[in-house]
Amino acid sequence: MLSCKQATELMSQEQDRRLGLTERIGLRLHVLICDACSNYRRQMAFLRQACRRFGSGGAP
Amino acid sequence: MxxxxxxxxxxxxxxxxxxxxxxxxxxxxxxxxxxxxxxxxxxxxxxxxxxxxxxxxxxxxxxxxxxxxxxxxxxxAPLSTLADNDEAEEAMIDALFETDGHWRAEMRPARWADPEASLEQQQFWRVFEACLDHLPEKTARVFMMREVLGLETEEICKETGISTSNCWVVLHRARLALRACLQQGWFAGAEA
The missing domain is CATH 1.10.1740 (Rna Polymerase Sigma Factor; Chain: A)
Known part of the structure; x- marks a missing residue:
């Protein structure tokens, strides 16, 4: 079972590379039972969205 | 006209x-x-x-x-020659997690209320920029190449002379730190 610390590493890396099957399954299981990491994952997606917007000059 | x-x-x-x-x-x-x-x-x-x-x-x-x-x-002057901030960044990670790898109780990420609405607020972007500026130089530069300039990890490695696995570590630290900074500087105050 992944720890939260390991899960956050994978949640970062999934933004930069395709995770392997074992990693994807491990992460999916972890996020299912861990609210904090599930929030973290949504926040990672939001960070990306904010950075893209910032990089395209779309920030007001 | x-x-x-x-x-x-x-x-x-x-x-x-x-x-x-x-x-x-x-x-x-x-x-x-x-x-x-x-x-x-x-x-x-x-x-x-x-x-x-x-x-x-x-x-x-x-x-x-x-x-x-x-x-x-x-x-x-490749970025790889810039000093790592390992100690400070390890300390930042230790402040977030228990030794067994669980989130420390007070650091557990809570749900952010309507983050998309923040993107329309100028004040949010001031906090966002301050948080980016607060990252250590090497971390910030690698992170912005990836997320703001949209370069792929491979290209970042080529331009900076940093290995792929090191690049992932740097990006991970940047995201942890940036999330924590936005939590503290913006979302903690916005929670209902």
């Missing part, structure tokens, strides 16, 4: 300079990038109805100038 391009450019200049400085962390290089962008913009002579569309166009030129500068800097 032809809007006054020079005064438009002057009004947007501080925004462009801030954008370039955040990413290059070098006032002189940022100034060069903005200067070249303004020259290209004046030569390009496009017309835009709205200032926001004009700014988007200028930022797209500036982004390319910044990438050019990063490439030439990469040849002269």
């Amino acid at each position: 032809e809007p006054d391009r020079h005064s438009e450019l002057n009004a947007l200049r501080p925004d462009l300079l801030r954008f370039a400085r955040l990413q290059l962390r070098d006032a002189g290089a940022a100034e060069d990038a903005v200067q070249e962008t303004l020259l290209a913009a004046l030569a390009g002579g496009k017309n835009f109805e709205q200032r926001s569309a004009y700014k988007t166009w200028l930022i797209s030129i500036l982004r390319n100038k910044i990438i050019d500068i990063i490439r030439s800097q990469g040849r002269e």
Whole structure:
């Protein structure tokens, strides 16, 4: 079972590379039972969205 | 009516300079990038109805100038030669997690209320920029190449001389730190 610390590493890396099957399954299981990491994952997606917007000059 | 391009450019200049400085962390290089962008913009002579569309166009030129500068800097003084901030960054991670790898109780990420709405608020972007600026230089530069300039990890490795696995570590630390900073500086106050 992944720890939260390991899960956050994978949640970062999934933004930069395709995770392997074992990693994807491990992460999916972890996020299912861990609210904090599930929030973290949504926040990672939001960070990306904010950075893209910032990089395209779309920030007001 | 032809809007006054020079005064438009002057009004947007501080925004462009801030954008370039955040990413290059070098006032002189940022100034060069903005200067070249303004020259290209004046030569390009496009017309835009709205200032926001004009700014988007200028930022797209500036982004390319910044990438050019990063490439030439990469040849002269690769980022890999910059000092790592390992100790401080390890301490940051230790402050978030227990030794068994669980979130510390007070650090567990809570749900952010309507984060998309924040993107429309100027004050959010001031906090966002301050959080980016707060990252250690090497971390910030790698992170912005990836997320703001949109380069792939492979290209970042090539330009910086950092290994792929190190690149992942740096990006992970940047995301942890940036999330924590936004939590503290923005979302903690916005929670209902």
